[in-house]
Amino acid sequence: MEIDKLKAELSLDDMDLAEGREIEALMARSQKPIPDPDEWLQETLKANILVTTIDKIFNWGRHYSTWPFGSGLACCAMEMVPTAASRFDQARFGMEIFRASPRQADMLIVAGTLTWKMARALRLLYDQMAEPKWVVAMGSCAITGGTFAHSYSVVPGVNRIMPVDVYVPGCPPRPEALLYGFMKLHEKIETGTVKKDFILGDWKKTRIVLGMGKGSSRAIEA
Amino acid sequence: MTKALVGRDIAQQIAEHSSDAVVEFNESCVVVRPDLLLKVARFLNTTPGLDFNYLNCITGVDYLDCIEVVYHISSMVHNHSLILRVRCDRNKPEVTSLYSLWRGADLQEREIYDLLGVVFVGHPNLKRLFMWEGFKGHPLRRDYL
Secondary structure (H helix, E strand, O other): OHHHHHOOOOOHHHHHHHHHHHHHHHHHHOOOOOOOOOHHHHHHHHHOOOOOOHHHHHHHHHHOOOOEEEEEOOOOHHHHHHHHOOOOOHHHHOOOOOOOOHHHOOEEEEEOOOEHHHHHHHHHHHHHOOOOOEEEEEHHHHHHOHHHOOOOOEOOOHHHOOOOOEEEOOOOOOHHHHHHHHHHHHHHHHOOOHHHHHHOOHHHOOOOOOOOOOOOHHHHHO | OOEEOOHHHHHHHHHHHOOOOEEEEOOOEEEEOHHHHHHHHHHHHHOOOOOOOEEEEEEEEEOOOOEEEEEEEEEOOOOEEEEEEEEEOOOOOEEEOOOOOOOOHHHHHHHHHHHHOOEEEOOOOOOOOOOOOOOOOOOOOOOOO
């Protein structure tokens, strides 16, 4: 560079003049924009068009964006919380924060003992979730009632209240087990078909009606 | 440290106030008649030197021959405590409600009514707490199946 060569013998004013000459030269040769390297685009785009099915694209979207609705009914919730936290990090599977509203969630995690008194509320929350929706029964109590199966107040398995997609055994299951349950649920989602969900309306047949209160009247009609 | 008052001394004071209220007493507790419970509790609450102004908890116990309700009470003024017990007939369990004295009795009395079937006379809203309306029986009774 001119500045470097002359640095030793030039005064500060001379160096400023030399810098000014370099700037003038840069301006002179930069009067036209450099063309963007976009010649490759047309050709490569052609090679990147994929042909797929509606089902595949829907399932792909559902698979990687399952929003969980946590209903921490008992001690299983203590294992559900670290599943979402940094160490186990369910965000790796496309599931971010737990939603506090059923209207924003696709997946209901029943974590813990369900009592008959709570069952009515949980069924109402399940009904408020938008289709398509999935249910994960977490822990012995949610699966069969566990230790309390023959109790006066405990529902012997949440599958009496709503259809369950994945059962995660354990008392309570560790976060790894719950994550494995999520993976199994993803496999199930991959096998789904939009036609079944929307056109035939088969999901309605899978609903179990619990006739209590005003909120369930729609479910009874369905 | 809260000082647990000796049941014998308190039983004596209660007996001076209302003569036939005390059924039994020992070092740690006083057993009183269920129909005179409110009178005794008011005495313990208002007497200077005792000033039991706080109800710690109420417990219901099914002894098969009777149902017992246990009151743990303490005084914030003097930092002392006492255990008060009431026995009632298992077939017709009735105890006076202490809601008018200690508001904390509200939910605990409802819970004991729900699970053991003890009727707290004078409670303003004696309904089931844990079980739903229409539930048959009282599940924490020892003969409930």
